[in-house]
Amino acid sequence: MNSIIRIQNITKRYGKNLVLDSVSLDIQKGSILGLIGENGAGKTTLMKSLLGLIKIDAGEIYIENHSIKTGYNKAVKNVGFLLEPTFYDYLTAYKNMKANVMMKSAFTKEKAEEINKILKFVGLSKVKNKKVDTFSFGMKQRLGLAQALIDSPSILVLDEPLVGMDPVGMKSFKEKIIELNKINNTTIIFSSHQLEAVKDLCREIAVISNHRVNYYQKIEHAISNIFTFEFERELSEIEIENIAKVEEKYQVANNKVTIRSTENEIFSKIAAAVKGNIIINYYKTEEDLNKFFMTNND
Numbered sequence: 001m002n003s004i005i006r007i008q009n010i011t012k013r014y015g016k017n018l019v020l021d022s023v024s025l026d027i028q029k030g031s032i033l034g035l036i037g038e039n040g041a042g043k044t045t046l047m048k049s050l051l052g053l054i055k056i057d058a059g060e061i062y063i064e065n066h067s068i069k070t071g072y073n074k075a076v077k078n079v080g081f082l083l084e085p086t087f088y089d090y091l092t093a094y095k096n097m098k099a100n101v102m103m104k105s106a107f108t109k110e111k112a113e114e115i116n117k118i119l120k121f122v123g124l125s126k127v128k129n130k131k132v133d134t135f136s137f138g139m140k141q142r143l144g145l146a147q148a149l150i151d152s153p154s155i156l157v158l159d160e161p162l163v164g165m166d167p168v169g170m171k172s173f174k175e176k177i178i179e180l181n182k183i184n185n186t187t188i189i190f191s192s193h194q195l196e197a198v199k200d201l202c203r204e205i206a207v208i209s210n211h212r213v214n215y216y217q218k219i220e221h222a223i224s225n226i227f228t229f230e231f232e233r234e235l236s237e238i239e240i241e242n243i244a245k246v247e248e249k250y251q252v253a254n255n256k257v258t259i260r261s262t263e264n265e266i267f268s269k270i271a272a273a274v275k276g277n278i279i280i281n282y283y284k285t286e287e288d289l290n291k292f293f294m295t296n297n298d
Contacts, residue, residue, distance in 0.1 A: 005061075050063075
């Protein structure tokens with residue numbers, strides 16, 4: 001397994017308040033992991049722990065095999081993040097980016113070119129010389145992403161990056177995240193209350209509830225498809241037994257069968273199971289992610 005991040009049994013308290021309780025995650029390189037959970041579930045605390053911005057009480061975090069505790073600089077060297085972006089509102093977008101670079105290293109011609117390239121990528125090149133205090137919330141979120149992309153990080157940690165965005169801005173932002181992952185194989189961890197956005201973006205999903213990771217799985221294994229088959233005649237006992245061998249979660253009503261499965265395609269298997277009984281109608285619907293979240297948030 002090609003793990004880029006290993007979170008091992010970490011615990012965090014604020015005074016007597018337990019926020020994370022023995023949380024573990026093994027995140028693979030190139031993953032897009034969506035963290036979902038109610039307010040106060042511990043998503044932001046988990047991200048800040050991962051970035052070394054807060055000290056954990058117990059457990060270990062390794063990024064690219066470097067410990068946050070003993071090799072912090074090496075661990076976070078290739079990590080970019082968008083948590084609560086702050087800007088110099090009286091400066092332009094470009095000058096904010098320049099200031100961000102100069103906090104870490106010398107400002108060179110190459111860095112200037114990189115800034116222009118990133119601002120173009122996030123869709124801010126036309127307004128790069130406008131002061132940030134004129135920006136909408138969505139534009140500031142994109143500028144925050146631009147800051148996170150300095151030095152081409154191999155890992156991005158994004159806390160509620162889509163909050164407050166209008167549909168157009170959200171669509172553009174999601175496209176940029178997918179593009180980063182596809183072109184650069186960037187590992188992306190993000191939290192969101194926009195569950196449909198989580199479904200659109202992520203490859204894995206983790207539900208944080210009661211201070212722990214209650215569910216962690218690939219998205220295709222998390223969201224069931226509902227398959228409905230209508231047959232030419234009523235199903236025989238043998239045909240029903242054959243269907244049960246294909247998928248345990250099924251319901252039969254005369255000549256109709258409803259099957260819940262995480263598989264994307266099941267048609268050919270059911271057709272083979274009831275060979276000789278013609279399928280006269282078939283359709284597939286996807287389980288609502290809100291329903292999945294409510295089921296796994298306890």
